[in-house]
Amino acid sequence: MRRLLLLLLCAAGLALGAGHASATSPMIDWDPALYFEPGSTPLNSPPGSQLRIVGLVSGFGPPLDFLDPTDPTKEYTLYCHSLISAGTTSIGPPATTFYTTNYVGGAIEIYEDLTPDASFDVNPPNPGVPADFTDGTLILSGVFMSFYTETNNFTQFQIGHSEGNILWTGGAYFPLMSPEGSNEPCPGLFTGALTWRSSVVQTGYLFRHDGKIDFNCPVSSRPSTWGRVKTLYR
Amino acid sequence: MRAWFFVLLTACSALALAPAARGQALLFDYVGFDFESPNPSPGTFGEPGSGYQGVGNVPNLFAPLVFNTVLNEYTYYFSGLSPIGQTSVGPFVIIDYSAPGTLDLYEDSKSTGTPGTYGTNPPNGTAPPSFIDGTLILSGRLTNFRFVLNTSNGSGSFESEFEAIGGSQLSNIPLNQRTGWTFAGATGNATGIPLGYAHQIDGQTFLQEPSPARSSSWGRVKNLYR
Numbered sequence: 001m002r003r004l005l006l007l008l009l010c011a012a013g014l015a016l017g018a019g020h021a022s023a024t025s026p027m028i029d030w031d032p033a034l035y036f037e038p039g040s041t042p043l044n045s046p047p048g049s050q051l052r053i054v055g056l057v058s059g060f061g062p063p064l065d066f067l068d069p070t071d072p073t074k075e076y077t078l079y080c081h082s083l084i085s086a087g088t089t090s091i092g093p094p095a096t097t098f099y100t101t102n103y104v105g106g107a108i109e110i111y112e113d114l115t116p117d118a119s120f121d122v123n124p125p126n127p128g129v130p131a132d133f134t135d136g137t138l139i140l141s142g143v144f145m146s147f148y149t150e151t152n153n154f155t156q157f158q159i160g161h162s163e164g165n166i167l168w169t170g171g172a173y174f175p176l177m178s179p180e181g182s183n184e185p186c187p188g189l190f191t192g193a194l195t196w197r198s199s200v201v202q203t204g205y206l207f208r209h210d211g212k213i214d215f216n217c218p219v220s221s222r223p224s225t226w227g228r229v230k231t232l233y234r
Numbered sequence: 235m236r237a238w239f240f241v242l243l244t245a246c247s248a249l250a251l252a253p254a255a256r257g258q259a260l261l262f263d264y265v266g267f268d269f270e271s272p273n274p275s276p277g278t279f280g281e282p283g284s285g286y287q288g289v290g291n292v293p294n295l296f297a298p299l300v301f302n303t304v305l306n307e308y309t310y311y312f313s314g315l316s317p318i319g320q321t322s323v324g325p326f327v328i329i330d331y332s333a334p335g336t337l338d339l340y341e342d343s344k345s346t347g348t349p350g351t352y353g354t355n356p357p358n359g360t361a362p363p364s365f366i367d368g369t370l371i372l373s374g375r376l377t378n379f380r381f382v383l384n385t386s387n388g389s390g391s392f393e394s395e396f397e398a399i400g401g402s403q404l405s406n407i408p409l410n411q412r413t414g415w416t417f418a419g420a421t422g423n424a425t426g427i428p429l430g431y432a433h434q435i436d437g438q439t440f441l442q443e444p445s446p447a448r449s450s451s452w453g454r455v456k457n458l459y460r
Contacts, residue, residue: 024352024426025265026436029293059294091326092324092326096321097323098326156378156393157415159382159392159417160391161391161420161421163423189424189425191389191419191423191436192436193391193418193420193436194391194419195417197258200260210263210419210436210438211419214424214425216426218425
């Protein structure tokens with residue numbers, strides 16, 4: 001009986017937690033972001049090397065949907081840095097090998113610049129990269145709680161993906177990262193596809209990334225009491 | 235002699251048109267969600283007998299497409315894909331799909347049209363219908379569609395060859411630039427995924443850029459063979 005009750009309680013918890021999707025548009029979308037990590041290849045990242053990412057924001061969704069990245073007088077950029085490689089591991093036979101690189105540390109910054117000037121100059125770091133992506137007003141900053149890339153040796157168009165979890169910590173719009181009635185910022189989910197196909201990746205960069213950051217708030221749930229939950233099953 | 239000269243001229247033009255590495259131009263960027271229908275095994279992705287589909291928005295379009303994102307909403311719908319093979323490598327699964335699938339782009343007036351609405355458990359009353367109303371501006375054929383998924387973290391990506399074959403703006407794309415490719419990231423970790431959808435999708439489609447050619451004169455060409 002106790003076991004059955006426990007199962008029912010778990011089911012009830014799942015049911016209560018399964019709220020409607022909070023936001024279907026990415027909070028920040030970019031087109032593109034480019035990764036650079038001198039000394040690394042798409043299939044091998046030496047331990048200790050630093051991954052950096054620069055990108056041009058192309059879209060904003062809630063709660064930043066009041067920003068307009070198409071405004072020609074402004075430029076929104078992202079810069080990720082201090083992502084330190086823990087080395088690449090591989091799995092699979094020679095014909096279908098997957099390569100995974102986990103990174104430790106890492107920070108992310110989003111800027112609003114009133115003097116648009118960012119361009120993906122070749123062979124970074126260079127005088128323009130990342131400098132042109134880090135001028136202006138810091139509107140959001142955070143740290144990565146996790147980050148990885150996954151590549152392979154067999155996809156026709158040389159594609160993989162990367163993903164990371166962000167803890168927002170600062171910036172002019174940091175207060176918007178906490179949902180109404182909460183003092184805790186929602187996590188950010190950094191995600192998207194990678195390609196290392198040379199025809200779409202500028203010289204000196206590792207990957208082109210088509211991705212976004214989601215305002216990844218936990219789905220809503222209603223507070224309740226054990227008594228109320230029990231009555232649901234009586 | 236004339237025949238030989240003609241052959242040489244043809245070879246010469248072919249060489250002039252063949253670049254060292256053909257570039258690719260971004261045609262459109264898309265963001266949405268995917269789902270399976272039919273879905274014989276709801277807890278499994280890419281199972282035999284399932285149909286792979288996706289709907290969403292196209293926030294960024296590029297020339298030679300003509301667009302007005304202020305007045306219109308642009309949406310996409312891909313479909314016609316069924317798994318034909320699956321390979322497991324550790325936690326990774328490689329799923330190959332039948333060809334051809336389709337990836338279609340629609341233009342719908344923001345003032346008089348219907349906004350794309352995902353709803354839940356697609357297909358439903360609004361998805362795909364609210365994503366395929368308006369004008370079909372571009373229809374693409376997908377071949378060699380392959381999805382790579384890491385089942386341990388719920389994320390992956392897909393890729394496919396793309397060929398523009400229809401739609402009201404097909405003629406905007408020169409005949410020799412209608413082939414290209416598409417790729418997208420797919421994650422099951424976004425909390426905003428509507429109930430019944432499998433992954434959040436963020437992708438891009440590229441077309442071949444025109445091959446560079448040098449202008450010349452008959453005299454110069456003749457000189458090459460004297």
